[in-house]
Amino acid sequence: MxxxxxxxxxxxxxxxxxxxxxxxxxxxxxxxxxxxxxxxxxxxxxxxxxxxxxxxxxRAFEKIAERRPYYQITTLTDRLNYCSSPLNNIGWHLAVEKLLGVETNKRIDYMRIIVMELARISDHLICNSVIGVDSGALTGFVYLFEEREKIYEIYEELCGARLTTNLGVVGGFDRDFSPIAIQKIRDLMKELPKVLHEFENLLMRNRIFMDRTINVGAISADRALNYGFSGPCLRAAGVDYDVRVQEPYSSYNDFDFSVPIGQNGDTYDRFCVRQTELWESIKLVTNALDNLPEGKFNTEVPAFFMPPKEDVYSKMEPLISHLKW
Amino acid sequence: MEYSILLQELKNKFENSILSVDETADIFTITIAVEAVKEMITFLKEQHNFIFLTDLCGIHYPEEDKELGVIYHLHNLVANKRIRLKTFVTKENPQVESLVSVFSGANWMERETFDFYGIDFVGHPNLIRILNVEYMDYYPMRKEYPLEDATRSDKDDRFFGR
Incomplete structure (x- = not known):
């Protein structure tokens, strides 16, 4: 051996x-x-x-998924990245919808964008505040946890769960945004900029933080591509690629947002790219919420749709349609 | 860059290696002979700007003659075109040329595919298991290892502490 x-x-x-x-x-x-x-x-x-x-x-998710119907796989995707479970849930739903040829309406798309960007915010908050911890500044981490907690409260309002959300269903959502949820999102979007400013003041131009992150773990654009980097890490290396812009899914093309790019591909650039993306995400959530169209919150694909209450006792078909998958 | 032009060029260069083409799926898909894998991917990378290896994974179709497969997803970031290459090998001779010299990112992906499907990547610098323990002597993602049937009733749960 x-x-x-x-x-x-x-x-x-x-x-x-x-x-x-x-x-x-x-x-x-x-x-x-x-x-x-x-x-x-x-x-x-x-x-x-x-x-x-x-x-x-x-954890053998692929193996477990071999035996499960589509809607039971959503819970597995929660665990792929527990800092942003809804992103993975919706990614899975989008994949299944593509497979089934299901088109979702604008309201569902916008609701998804709101949830996905909230997840991105909570993920970036953790990532960036933990960089602080790893380089010796615990304050920002504890401070930002309060904002992350508010995002978890929003998840709780949307789907009942906080960490492993299992949010939404194939074809949309299982319930509409409640007025309380919308209020909570609006409140957070109002408060977050202030907190982010404070956090940026704490780290972005901090001499110690800069000394410990600039030119640390740097990678060139060519190498990053060769190694298959993606997301903020690739953009920090200077590659102008964002899948939300290049192949807009879930109506991302309706929104105006910029894609931050780094230069050296080092830890500091990755930090800055994520930090700028936070601002873009706030913009996206606010825009999507302001322009949220009227419509149904579910495409009502029979196999993935819980029948409305009045059909439950009177009709057979709505109750057995999910057995197809 | 259109896929039809690309396909014509590939056909001219790799006449006998293209086994089938599928344009109906979301990603343009070509099934190729295993001998041509590295050469074709190098060609796509150098001549057609497919500079990003999105994914490399294994698959197992027990009902086919060539049971094991490797699937490559390549991405041309500039023109935003994707292409999927599939190649199949038998269980007895699961040798596929390694891509590590073309894409560094293939290193761990190939190790994972080896770990779970037992595909032997020839020319890989360090083909050892990556996620499972070293002394494991089977390839767990192959279809002969099914999960326990959730509906089985011959088991007494009391013995399993459930």
């Missing part, structure tokens, strides 16, 4: 006759930032090579 440090894959030249030492960085506990171990090959204090272990927490 090949050991993790076998010379074969470290690809070191033997000419310099140096003796390298091995240092284990990690493994970190799964409850922190995901399990991760770096097996470093060191030449003195210089890292010559590193081999990563990311495994042992595979």
């Amino acid at each position: 090949k050991t993790i440090n076998s010379e074969h894959h470290l690809d070191l030249t033997k000419e310099d006759e140096k003796v390298y030492s091995t240092l284990n960085l990690g493994p970190t506990h799964p409850a922190t930032h995901g399990i991760f171990q770096n097996v470093l090959t060191m030449n003195g204090e210089t890292i010559v090579s590193a081999e990563q272990t990311i495994g042992y927490i595979h």
Whole structure:
């Protein structure tokens, strides 16, 4: 069996006759930032090579999904990224709708944009505040958790759950936005800019933070593409690509928003790209909410639609249609 | 850039390697012979700007002669065109050329496909399991390992602490 440090894959030249030492960085506990171990090959204090272990927490979603009907797979997508479950839920619903050839109306699209952008905000809030923690500033993290909590309250109002939301159904939503939910979103959009400004004041031009993030983990655009980077990390490397603009789904083309681009692809750029995206997301949520069209909140695809109350006791077909999938 | 022009060019260059073409699906899909994989993807990358390997994954169709498959999703970011390549191999000889020298991102994706489907990527610098334990001696995503039937009734739940 090949050991993790076998010379074969470290690809070191033997000419310099140096003796390298091995240092284990990690493994970190799964409850922190995901399990991760770096097996470093060191030449003195210089890292010559590193081999990563990311495994042992595979949850076999693909395998479980083989046996399940479409609507039961939504709960699995919650767990793909628990900081922004609704994004994954809706991504799955969009995929199933594409497969079934279902077209959703504008109201559903706009409602989805509101939910997706809220999820993006909560995800970016965590990501950016945790960068602060990792570089030595705990304050921003604790401060922003209050805003994240408000987003979770909105989820709770929309679907009853907070973290693993299982939000929406194939073809739209299982219920309309309640007046309380809309009020909560509006309140948050009013308060968030103030908090974000404060957070930016805390970190963006902070000498210590800048010293610890600028030119750290930098990657060039070519390399980022070659390694298959996507999302804010790719944009931070300077590639002007946002799937919401290039292939607008869920009526993103109705909205006007800008796509922030980084330059050096380092941690600081990634931080700034995410920070700017937060502002764009606030704009998107506000716009979508202001222009929310009238209409149904569900496309009523029979197989994925709970029958209305009055049909439940009087008709057979609405009750068995979901058995098709 | 139109897919028909691209297809014509691919047909001229890889006459015998294109097994079937599917234009009905959302992404333009070509099934190709396994020998041509690396050459064709390099050609698409260098000549046609498909510079982004969106995904590389395995699949298992137990009812086919060539049971195991590898699916590549390539993306031309400039023209915003996507293309999907499929190739199939037998379970006895699951050798596919590695793409690591073309796309660095293929490294871990190929390790994952090897881990779960047992596809042997020839030329991969470090083809070891990535998510499962090293001493696992089967490939769990293959269809011969089904999940337990949720409706089975021959099991007494008391013995399982449920």
